[in-house]
Amino acid sequence: MAILLNEDTRVLCQGMTGWAGSHHTAVMIEYGTRVVAGVTPGKGGRFHLGLPVFDTVTDAMAATKANASMIFVPPDNAAKAMIEAIEAEMPLIVAITERVPVLDMLRVRDALKGSSTILVGPNSQGILAPGICKMGVMATGSERRGGIGVISRSASLTSEITQQITLAGLGQSTTVGVGGDAVHGLGMRQCFEMFLKDPQTEGIVLIGEIGGSEEEDLADFIRETRPSIPVVALIVGIHAPRERRMGHAGALNLxxxxxxxxxxxALAAAGVVIASSPHLVGETIRDCLARKAA
Known part of the structure; x- marks a missing residue:
């Protein structure tokens, strides 16, 4: 069973009328995502892509019963858009915007305190529940419904690993891009806990990278809880030079x-199986499941 998304997910897109919003919203609709509205201040009352456009998230939620927001807003206004959705009590927000100013994200983090909103991102490729719903900008075509949960800090590697899992004869329940910026919403540990609560999740793949301490924090949790399902991890950036940002704002090796x-x-000490190379992840999780079944 998928986490975060299901057949009842109704998506509104903040910034839908811009180029990126228009393009990716159309692709999401083509995939089968139930997009119900757009939000662009000053353009309320219009229609775009055959959908109603509203001035505010509150108005859009009241009119369409949207329960998830996809944010296609440039960095200078992205935090404002996130906070608007949080204050409107939107259950789920996915923000793909990259390099939102850190001080702006600290304001977003404050707005999340005490709220019931789950924020994924920013700088996330999004969430994909194969055959059910796509909220994001990830490539599709190689995904397949199954029991492997994928938690990733890397967009490109998520697409690669998704294909490997499919070619290994398995499938994905949900792929979640937690975001590559230094300050973001849902973390790897919280996402991992969601998968553990799903009885149909058969295994979990972690895709980590340099910077921050999310992987170490997750390793502590895994060591304490000792999950019964296989967990495979790929950590990239072994040869990254120090004190140089490597693509993502959060991928900084100090x-x-x-x-x-x-x-x-840390992950190996917690019992996680480490894939020695990116091209071996699918094979590794398949072998782990086979050993568990033997």
Missing amino acids: KGRGEADAKIK
């Missing part, structure tokens, strides 16, 4: 902190 080797050691 001496003694956020290094790939430390993350690998």
Whole structure:
């Protein structure tokens, strides 16, 4: 069973009338996602892509019963859009915007305190429940419904690993891009806990990278809880130079902190099976499941 998304997910798109919003919303609709509205301040009352456009998230939710928001808003106004959705009590927000200013994201984090909203991102490729719902900008075509949950900090590697899992004869329940920026919403540990609560999740794949301490925090949780399902991890950035940002705003290798080797050691010590190379992840999770079934 998928997490975060289901057949009842009704999506509104903040920033739908811009180029990126228009393009990716159309692709989401083609995939089968139930997009019900757009939100662009000053353009309320119009129609775009055959959908009503509203000035505010509150108005859109009241008129369409939307329960998820996809944010296609540029960095300078992305935090404002997130906070608007949080204050409207939107249950789920997915933000793909990259490099939202850190101070802006600290305001978003404050707005999340005490709320029931789950924020995925920013700088997330989104969430994909194969055959059910797509909220994001990820490529599709190689996904397949199944029991493997994928938690990732990397967009490109998520597409690669999704294909590997499919070619290994397995499938994905949900792929979740937690976001590559230094300050974001849903973390790897919280996402992992969601998969553990799903009785149909048969295994979990983690895709981590340098920077931050999310992988180490998750390793502590896994060591304490000792989940009964296989967990496979790929950590990239072993040879990344120090003190240089590598693509993502959060992928920064500092001496003694956020290094790939430390993350690998922590996860391995917690019982996680480490894939030695990106091209072996699908094979590794398949073999882990086979050993468990033997």
